[in-house]
Amino acid sequence: xxxxxxxxxxxxxxEQISKRKYIFNTxxxxxxxxxxxxxxxxxxxxxxxxxxxxxxxxDKLLFKILNNGDFLEKADENALTTRNSYALASSIAxxxxxxxxxxxxxxxxxxHQNEITFPFKRYxxxxxxxxxxxxxxxxxxFYQCDADVVGSDSLIYEAELASIYHEVFKALGIxxxxxxxxxxxxxxxxxxxxxxxxxxxMTVAIDKLDKIGADGVEKELLExxxxxxxxxxxxxxxxxxxxxxxxxxFKEGSEGLKGVAEIESVFQxxxxxxxxxxxxxxxxxxxxxxxxxxxxxxxxLDKEVHPEITMGSIGGGGRYDNLTGSFGMPGLSGVGxxxxxxxxxxxxxxxxxxxxxxxxxxxxxxxxxxDQSLEWAFYVGQMLRNEGIAVDVYPDPGKLKKQIKYAxxxxxxxxxIIGEEEVRTKTISLKNLISGEQMAYNLETLTELLKQEx
Amino acid sequence: xxxxxxxxxxxxxxEQISKRKYIFNTxxxxxxxxxxxxxxxxxxxxxxxxxxxxxxxxDKLLFKILNNGDFLEKADENALTTRNSYALASSIAxxxxxxxxxxxxxxxxxxHQNEITFPFKRYxxxxxxxxxxxxxxxxxxFYQCDADVVGSDSLIYEAELASIYHEVFKALGIxxxxxxxxxxxxxxxxxxxxxxxxxxxMTVAIDKLDKIGADGVEKELLExxxxxxxxxxxxxxxxxxxxxxxxxxFKEGSEGLKGVAEIESVFQxxxxxxxxxxxxxxxxxxxxxxxxxxxxxxxxLDKEVHPEITMGSIGGGGRYDNLTGSFGMPGLSGVGxxxxxxxxxxxxxxxxxxxxxxxxxxxxxxxxxxDQSLEWAFYVGQMLRNEGIAVDVYPDPGKLKKQIKYAxxxxxxxxxIIGEEEVRTKTISLKNLISGEQMAYNLETLTELLKQEx
Numbered sequence: 001x002x003x004x005x006x007x008x009x010x011x012x013x014x015e016q017i018s019k020r021k022y023i024f025n026t027x028x029x030x031x032x033x034x035x036x037x038x039x040x041x042x043x044x045x046x047x048x049x050x051x052x053x054x055x056x057x058x059d060k061l062l063f064k065i066l067n068n069g070d071f072l073e074k075a076d077e078n079a080l081t082t083r084n085s086y087a088l089a090s091s092i093a094x095x096x097x098x099x100x101x102x103x104x105x106x107x108x109x110x111x112h113q114n115e116i117t118f119p120f121k122r123y124x125x126x127x128x129x130x131x132x133x134x135x136x137x138x139x140x141x142f143y144q145c146d147a148d149v150v151g152s153d154s155l156i157y158e159a160e161l162a163s164i165y166h167e168v169f170k171a172l173g174i175x176x177x178x179x180x181x182x183x184x185x186x187x188x189x190x191x192x193x194x195x196x197x198x199x200x201x202m203t204v205a206i207d208k209l210d211k212i213g214a215d216g217v218e219k220e221l222l223e224x225x226x227x228x229x230x231x232x233x234x235x236x237x238x239x240x241x242x243x244x245x246x247x248x249x250f251k252e253g254s255e256g257l258k259g260v261a262e263i264e265s266v267f268q269x270x271x272x273x274x275x276x277x278x279x280x281x282x283x284x285x286x287x288x289x290x291x292x293x294x295x296x297x298x299x300x301l302d303k304e305v306h307p308e309i310t311m312g313s314i315g316g317g318g319r320y321d322n323l324t325g326s327f328g329m330p331g332l333s334g335v336g337x338x339x340x341x342x343x344x345x346x347x348x349x350x351x352x353x354x355x356x357x358x359x360x361x362x363x364x365x366x367x368x369x370x371d372q373s374l375e376w377a378f379y380v381g382q383m384l385r386n387e388g389i390a391v392d393v394y395p396d397p398g399k400l401k402k403q404i405k406y407a408x409x410x411x412x413x414x415x416x417i418i419g420e421e422e423v424r425t426k427t428i429s430l431k432n433l434i435s436g437e438q439m440a441y442n443l444e445t446l447t448e449l450l451k452q453e454x
Numbered sequence: 455x456x457x458x459x460x461x462x463x464x465x466x467x468x469e470q471i472s473k474r475k476y477i478f479n480t481x482x483x484x485x486x487x488x489x490x491x492x493x494x495x496x497x498x499x500x501x502x503x504x505x506x507x508x509x510x511x512x513d514k515l516l517f518k519i520l521n522n523g524d525f526l527e528k529a530d531e532n533a534l535t536t537r538n539s540y541a542l543a544s545s546i547a548x549x550x551x552x553x554x555x556x557x558x559x560x561x562x563x564x565x566h567q568n569e570i571t572f573p574f575k576r577y578x579x580x581x582x583x584x585x586x587x588x589x590x591x592x593x594x595x596f597y598q599c600d601a602d603v604v605g606s607d608s609l610i611y612e613a614e615l616a617s618i619y620h621e622v623f624k625a626l627g628i629x630x631x632x633x634x635x636x637x638x639x640x641x642x643x644x645x646x647x648x649x650x651x652x653x654x655x656m657t658v659a660i661d662k663l664d665k666i667g668a669d670g671v672e673k674e675l676l677e678x679x680x681x682x683x684x685x686x687x688x689x690x691x692x693x694x695x696x697x698x699x700x701x702x703x704f705k706e707g708s709e710g711l712k713g714v715a716e717i718e719s720v721f722q723x724x725x726x727x728x729x730x731x732x733x734x735x736x737x738x739x740x741x742x743x744x745x746x747x748x749x750x751x752x753x754x755l756d757k758e759v760h761p762e763i764t765m766g767s768i769g770g771g772g773r774y775d776n777l778t779g780s781f782g783m784p785g786l787s788g789v790g791x792x793x794x795x796x797x798x799x800x801x802x803x804x805x806x807x808x809x810x811x812x813x814x815x816x817x818x819x820x821x822x823x824x825d826q827s828l829e830w831a832f833y834v835g836q837m838l839r840n841e842g843i844a845v846d847v848y849p850d851p852g853k854l855k856k857q858i859k860y861a862x863x864x865x866x867x868x869x870x871i872i873g874e875e876e877v878r879t880k881t882i883s884l885k886n887l888i889s890g891e892q893m894a895y896n897l898e899t900l901t902e903l904l905k906q907e908x
Contacts (some may be wrong), residue, residue, distance in 0.1 A: 001633075003564040003781040004500050006549060010867040013564050015567060021492075035846035037468035038475075043497060043581065044517075044597050046458050064520040066547050068585040072539040080534065080558050085526040093520050096459060097497075108465050111457040115467060117863040119849060122468070127497065131522040141496050154849030156832060163836070272833045273840075292884035322841070327457040362489040378610060379726045380721070385487050386727075392489035395573060395608030399696075409571040 008132070008140030017358040020143075022174070023127055023344055027145060030167045034160050036121040036147050041104040041126070053103045053326070061131045063140075064093035097129035101146045102323070102336075109150055110327040118151030125341075137346070148336030150323060155262060158295045158319070159269035161337045165315055166276045166300055172344065173353045176314070178278055179298045180262050181285035183318070185246060188256015189237050193230045194247045201228065206238065207286040214238075238318040243281045278302070285317060294319030297337055298352035303348065309350055314340040362390045363450045364430075365407040368397040369419040375417040380428055385441055387415060389450045408433055413453075414447070462586070464881045467540050472813045475799055477626070478579055481599060486841055488683045489508030490575040490601050495558040497581070501550040505781070506556045513729015515585045517594075518547035527741055551583035556790075557775070563604055564781040572605030579795075585846075591800070602790030604777060609716060611721035612749045613771070613792045619753055619769055620730045626798065627798045627807045629759035630768070632732050633752045635739035637772070639700060643691050646703045647684045656680065656688065661740040663692065697735045716749060732756070741770060748773030751791055755801065761851075768794040816844045817904045818884075819861040821852040823873040831872040834882055848873050862887055870900070 005011060012020065021420035028038075050062055071092045072080075079087035098104055101124045109120065124143045132138055147164065149157045162178055169176045186206065198373040201224040205217050212220070214235055221231040237249055243263045263281060270276045287296050299315030317337030324332045348354050366381045368374040373399045381391040392404045394414065400417065407415050417429040417438075426445050431438040440447065459465060468475065472888045482492075504516055505531045525546045526534075533541035552558055555578045563574065579599045580658060585672045586592055601618065623630045640660065644653040655678040659671050666674070668689055675685040679722055691703055705712035724730050741750050751767030771791030778786045802808050822828040828851045835845040846866065849859045854871065861869050871883040871892075882900050884890040896904065 001502065001530060003561045004503065005561075006496065006498055007566060009498055010495035011496070011566065013566065015495060018493045033842065033844050034813055035616045035819075035844055037814065038470060038471045039468060041468040042460065042463035042465070044460055044463055044583070044595060046460055048455065049458065059797060060522070063522070063549075065551070066518040066520050066543060068514070068517070070539045072537045073540065078808050083534075083742060085524045088526065089520060091656040095517075097519070107457045107459075112465065112467065123845075129498070141498060152849045155846055156828070159832070160847070163848045165840075259732045269829070269832055272829075278492055319638060327455060360486055360491065365489075374610070375723070375726075378613070378723055382726045384615075388487065390489055392575070393610055393614070395606045395610045406571060 002022045006140070008134030008138075008435070010139060010141070011264060013037030018343065019306045019348070019354050020341070020357045022354060023341055023348070024145065026126070027168050027169050027339055027341075030164050030171070031147055032183040033167075034121070034147075036123045036149075039105075039108060039122050039124055040126060041108055041124070043100065043129075045098055045107070045251055046329065047094055047102055049107050050096045050103060050421070051090075054099055055327055058099060061262055062099055063097040063129045063131055064089055065097070066093055067095075068161070073352060077144070098126070099130060100128050101144045102148075105148060106323045107327055108322050109184065109332070110329045115330065119149050119154075119157075120147045120151055121147070123147040133247060137342070139342070143341050145341045146232075146317075146341040147338075148334055150332050150334035152296075153319075153333040154267065155265045157265045157335050159272075160296065161210065161317065161335065162266065162270050163273050163276060165297070165337065166278065166338070169299070170275065172348060172394055174344070174347060174351070175302035176299050177277060177280050179280055179282040179285050179300065180266065181261065181282055181296045182259035182294055184255045184262065184294065185243065185283065186259075187288060187289050188246070188250050189234060190261055191256055192237070192251075193226075193233050195226055195230055198226060202234065203286045204288075206234075206284060209284045210237065210332055214265055232333050238283055240283055243283070246283070259294075266295060270399075274294050275292060276383075277325040280396065284376055287318065291320045292318035295335065306351065311343060311347060314343045314347065317341075330405075337432055346355075360390070361412065362392040362412050363453065364389070364391055364414040364416050365403070365410070365412050366391060366393040366416045367400060367403040367407075368394070368418075369400075370397050373418040373420065373423050374398060376423045376426075379418065379444070380416060380443060384447060384450060387447050387451060389447070389454070404431075404433065414450070455778055456525050460594070462588030462592075464593060464595070469813055472536050472863055473802070474517055474795070474799065475806050476511075476797055476808060476812045477595075477802070478599065480620050481793055481795075482577070482579070484599055484618050484625070485577045487621075488575070488601075488618055488625050490577045490603075492577050493559075493562060493577070494580060495552065495555075495562055495576055497550045497552055497583075499552055499558055501544065501548055501868075503561050504553055504557060505544075512553060516553055517551040517583045517585055518543055519551070520547055520551040520707065521549075548866065552580070553584060554582050555580060555598045556602075558721045559600070559602060559902070560777045561781055564778050564783045565788070567783065572824065573603050573611075574605055575601070575603045577601040591796070592646060593796070597795050599793040599795045600771075600790055602788055604786050604788035607748075607773075609719045609749075609788040610723065611754045611789050612716075615727075615751065615771065615789065616720065616724050616725050616733050618731060619751070619791065620727065621752070622768075622793070624729065626769075626802060628798070628805070628838065629756035630732060630753050631734050631756050632730075633734055633736040633739050633754065634720065635736055635750045636713035636718065636748060637746050637750060638716065638748065639697065639737065639797045640713075640740060642700070642708055642713055644689060645708055645710055646691070646705075647680075647687050649684055652678065652680060657740045658742075660688075660692065660738060675858055680801060682698070692737055692738050694737055697737070701738070702884045713748075720749060726780075745774045745776070746772035747775040749789065755888030759803065762803075763801060765801060766796060767798045768801065809860075813865065814844070815864060816846040818843070818868040818870050819864070820845060820847040820852060821857040821865050821872065822848070822869045823871075824852070827851060827872040827874065827877050830877045831870065832879075834870060834872070834897060834900070838901060838904060841901050843901070844908070858885075868904070 053100045076091035205220040218231045296318040297315045319335040323334050366377040368377040381393045384391045415431040427440045465605045505634045530545035659674040672685050750768045750772040773789040777788050820831040822831040838845045869885040881894045
C-alpha cells in the first residue's frame with residue numbers, strides 16, 4: 001500500500017521539530033519566570049465533557065471515538081432504523097478528542113480542586129483536534145499554548161500576562177502591538193447609548209470595524225435595530241484615542257467607568273516594566289468569544305515594523321467569570337492568554353528569525369576508510385560523547401565522498417576522518433566542511449576544540 | 455455535571471509533569487549526543503495504515519474515529535442490517551489513533567524518503583492509545599519513547615544503542631542489566647536440533663523460561679511436538695553462560711554462528727565505552743515480537759542492587775529487516791530501542807531517585823500587607839524577573855498567614871514581605887520559609903542572593 005497522511009494532519013521532520021521547540025521553549029521560559037506551572041490533560045475526554053461547550057458549530061467539529069467491541073449492541077435502535085447519524089453518534093461513541101485546552105482545564109480544576117493551590121497559575125501546550133475542512137494553514141490537529149490563572153480577580157494577573165506577551169515576542173524578535181480593551185467598557189458604551197439589550201449585537205458589529213470600516217459598522221448597527229443617532233454616538237466613542245477620553249461618556253457608578261478604572265490599573269502596573277511600551281488601548285477590540293467579562297487582549301504584528309506580512313492575531317485572551325460553572329464550581333474568576341504557535345512559526349520563518357543554531361546537529365561525523373579504521377573512529381566518537389559532545393559515526397567505511405555527503409546533508413560542520421595513518425599515529429584528520437580546511441588533531445586537542453565550539 | 459476523567463486516562467499535575475520531563479529530558483540529551491533527531495507524527499492515522507499491523511488482538515484495541523457529518527450515508531448497508539459492528543466500523547470510521555510509534559515511523563520513512571538522509575537516526579516521544587481494559591499501571595493513553603536507525607545493517611548501531619541504554623540509566627541512577635541476544639542464535643538452536651520448521655514454537659517456549667523454569671519449558675516443547683531428545687539438547691544450549699560456548703553446537707556457515715559473530719562484534723565495540731559493564735549475553739532472551747531478525751535487547755533492573763522492586767522490563771528492542779515493506783519499500787534494515795517511560799517513573803518514585811530540585815518552583819513569592827505596598831511588591835517582582843529569576847506575586851494584600859500558606863503549599867523557599875516600612879525604605883523583608891529566618895534586603899542584594907541560589 002502507498003503510505004498516506006490524513007488530510008489536515010502533518011508529520012514534523014527534525015528541522016521543524018527544532019524550530020517548534022525553540023518557540024515553545026521560549027514561551028515556557030517566560031511562563032516559568034512568572035510562576036506558571038505546566039499541566040497536561042488526556043487527548044480523550046468524555047463526550048459529555050466536551051459537548052455543548054463550543055456551540056452547535058463546535059459540536060459538529062468534535063472528533064468522536066467509536067466505542068470498542070460490539071458497539072451496535074447498545075446503539076440507539078430508533079436512530080439506526082431511521083439512519084439518523086447525529087442521534088446514533090451519542091449511543092456508539094462516548095469519547096471525543098480534545099477540541100481546545102480551556103474546557104479540559106476547567107474540568108481539571110474542578111476535579112483536582114483539593115490538590116491544587118489557588119490562585120492556580122497553569123500553562124498547557126498540547127495538540128487539539130477539530131474536524132474543520134483542511135486548507136492552507138488550517139489543520140485538523142494543531143497545538144495550542146495557553147496560560148491561565150483561576151481563583152482571583154486581581155488585576156495583577158492582567159499586568160503579568162501583558163508582560164508575558166511582551167517578553168515572549170521580544171525574545172522571539174517579533175515586534176507586536178499588545179492591544180487591550182475591557183468588556184465592561186464595551187458594555188458601558190451600550191449603557192451610555194441605552195441599548196443594553198442589544199449589547200451582543202453591538203459587540204459583533206464593533207468586532208468587524210477593522211474589516212468593514214466605520215461605514216460598514218454603522219450599516220450593520222442599523223440593520224440590527226439600532227437607531228442612526230445611537231449608531232453615531234457609538235462611533236464617536238469608538239473614535240477615542242485613549243481609555244481616558246471615555247470617562248466623559250460614562251456615568252458615575254456605571255459599568256463603563258469600572259472598565260476604564262480596570263484598564264487604568266493594568267497600565268499603572270505595567271508601567272513598572274519599563275520595556276512594556278507596546279501595550280495599547282484599543283476601544284474597537286471586542287473579540288468574538290462571549291465568555292469574556294473583563295479585560296480582553298489581542299496581539300498583532302506591529303505593521304510599521306513588519307509591513308511585509310499579512311497575518312491575523314498571533315495571541316489573544318481575556319478575563320472570564322464562570323469557567324468552571326458547568327462542572328459545578330461557580331464563581332471562580334480567571335484570566336488567560338493564548339499564543340498562536342502555528343502562526344508564530346510562519347512569521348518567524350517568513351522573517352527569517354529562527355536563530356542560526358536552532359537545529360540540533362551533531363558537532364562531528366566520524367568517518368573511516370576501512371574496517372580496521374572504523375574501530376578507532378568509533379572509539380574517538382565514544383570518547384567525545386563522554387565529554388558531552390554530540391557525535392555521529394558513519395557506519396560504512398570506504399570512499400569519503402558518500403560519507404562527506406551524509407555529513408553535508410545533515411549540515412554537520414566537521415568530518416573526523418580516520419585511515420591507516422591516523423590509526424597508527426592515534427590522530428584524527430579534522431575537515432571543516434564549511435571552509436574545506438583539514439588538519440590533524442589528537443584526541444585531547446580535538447576534544448578541546450569541539451568543547452569550545454559548543 | 456460532575457467532572458470526570460475517562461477510565462484509563464490521566465491528568466498530569468505540575469509535580470508529575472516536572473518528573474516526567476526530567477525522565478524525557480535525560481533520555482533526549484543522550485539521544486542527541488548519539489546524533490538521533492526528533493520527529494513527530496500525527497495522533498490520527500488512516501485506519502488503512504494501522505489495520506493488520508498488530509495482529510487480530512491489536513486490531514481490536516485500535517481506537518477508531520467516527521467519520522464526521524452524516525457518516526451513515528456511506529455506511530455498509532449489509533453490516534447495518536445484520537447489526538455487525540465489526541463490518542460496519544470500517545465503513546463509518548476511516549481514522550484511528552496511533553497504537554505505537556513504530557508503524558507511523560515506517561509510514562513516515564517511506565513518505566519522506568526523499569527528504570531524509572539515510573542511515574536515518576530518529577527518536578520520537580509521543581502518546582499512543584490502546585483500548586486495553588484499564589487496570590493498575592495500564593492506561594489507554596500513555597507515552598512511548600523510541601530511538602531507531604533505518605537504512606543500515608551496521609552493528610555500530612547495536613553498540614550505540616547499548617551505550618544509550620547504559621548512559622540513560624546511569625544518569626537516572628538506576629542499576630540495570632542490559633541483556634542482549636540474537637534471533638539468529640535462537641534460529642541456530644533450532645537448526646542445531648533440526649527443528650527449523652518449529653522455530654516459532656520453540657521461541658515462544660524459550661521466552662517463558664524465566665517464568666516457568668526449565669521443566670516448564672521442556673513440557674511446553676514436548677506439547678509443541680518436539681521430541682524429548684531435542685528438548686534436552688535445546689535446554690543444554692540454553693544453559694550456556696556466554697555466547698562463546700554456543701560455537702561448539704553450531705556448524706560452519708550456520709545462522710547460529712552468524713549470530714554469535716554479531717554478538718561478538720557488539721561486545722567488541724562496546725568495550726570501547728569503559729563504563730559499559732552491564733551488557734550481558736542472555737541466551738534465553740527471545741522477546742515475543744516476531745519481526746526481530748538480528749540482535750535483541752531487553753533492560754531489567756539489576757536485582758542485586760534493587761532487590762526491593764518487582765518490575766518487568768523497562769526497555770527493549772532489536773533489529774528488524776522489513777519495517778517499511780508493507781508500505782512498498784522493502785529491504786530496509788533497521789534497529790531500535792524503546793524506553794518504558796511509565797515504568798521508569800514508578801521505579802524512580804519507589805527508589806526516591808528524583809532529584810530534590812526536579813520541580814520548577816518560583817524562587818520567591820512577593821507579599822504585601824496593604825494595597826499601597828502591593829505596587830512596590832509587584833515592582834520588586836518585575837525587577838527580579840528581569841534578572842531571570844522566577845517570581846510569584848500574591849495578588850491579595852492583607853494578613854500574612856494566608857499568603858505564607860500559599861507559598862508553603864507551593865514549596866517556595868522565600869517570602870518577600872512588603873509593608874509600609876519596606877515601601878518607605880525601599881527594602882524587602884526576606885523570610886526563609888524553611889529556616890524561619892527573616893532579614894531586610896535592598897533590591898540589589900536580594901537579586902544577588904536569589905541569582906546565587908539558582
